[in-house]
Amino acid sequence: MCKYYGYVRVSTSEKQAKQTYERQQFIFANSGIEFEKIYEEHISGGIKGDQREQFNKMLEKIEENDVVCFTETSRFGRNYIDCFEILDLITQEKKATVKFLSQGIVLEGGSKMNPYQWMMISQFFIQDEFLKRQIGYNTSNTLQAKKAQGVVLGRPTTFDIDEVIKLKAQGYKQKEIAQKLNVSPSAISMALKNRTAE
Numbered sequence: 001m002c003k004y005y006g007y008v009r010v011s012t013s014e015k016q017a018k019q020t021y022e023r024q025q026f027i028f029a030n031s032g033i034e035f036e037k038i039y040e041e042h043i044s045g046g047i048k049g050d051q052r053e054q055f056n057k058m059l060e061k062i063e064e065n066d067v068v069c070f071t072e073t074s075r076f077g078r079n080y081i082d083c084f085e086i087l088d089l090i091t092q093e094k095k096a097t098v099k100f101l102s103q104g105i106v107l108e109g110g111s112k113m114n115p116y117q118w119m120m121i122s123q124f125f126i127q128d129e130f131l132k133r134q135i136g137y138n139t140s141n142t143l144q145a146k147k148a149q150g151v152v153l154g155r156p157t158t159f160d161i162d163e164v165i166k167l168k169a170q171g172y173k174q175k176e177i178a179q180k181l182n183v184s185p186s187a188i189s190m191a192l193k194n195r196t197a198e
Contacts, residue, residue: 045078
């Protein structure tokens with residue numbers, strides 16, 4: 001009997017806001033499919049599937065006639081060539097079926113995709129990689145423009161240690177203080193150690 005596996009992925013490079021798996025999990029929950037396991041991963045889609053920890057665990061688990069589900073092609077990956085290589089690994093070598101639920105695409109395990117399927121999924125994979133490249137390009141241009149205006153990029157390296165001590169006395173944790181002051185937690189930790197050593 002075949003087993004159904006799901007894979008959800010988010011990447012902070014796609015949005016500035018903190019991302020969650022909620023939307024993808026909602027689609028899975030309303031698909032009518034009973035999943036053996038759903039793998040979750042917070043990683044860039046530009047990294048090849050078999051080089052992602054959770055994706056790789058899923059690859060090791062699936063067997064012939066199993067079904068692997070994704071909400072859409074962008075969750076599978078954002079590199080056109082890599083996506084086809086991993087698709088072949090799943091459908092041809094492992095002979096498992098791949099489903100992209102939101103796009104209604106089903107690629108049967110052990111069967112070569114026909115020209116129409118290939119054309120359709122190629123368009124999605126190209127669009128997914130284009131969006132990744134567009135985000136990277138726009139971000140790079142924005143940073144270059146800020147640098148040209150004299151804006152210092154990155155987190156500030158200086159902060160008021162007295163403010164840190166005050167917040168700590170109010171019950172804030174180091175991680176929360178770091179977020180408030182827009183510095184790294186390690187910088188807070190080092191500053192407190194130095195103050196203690198004085």
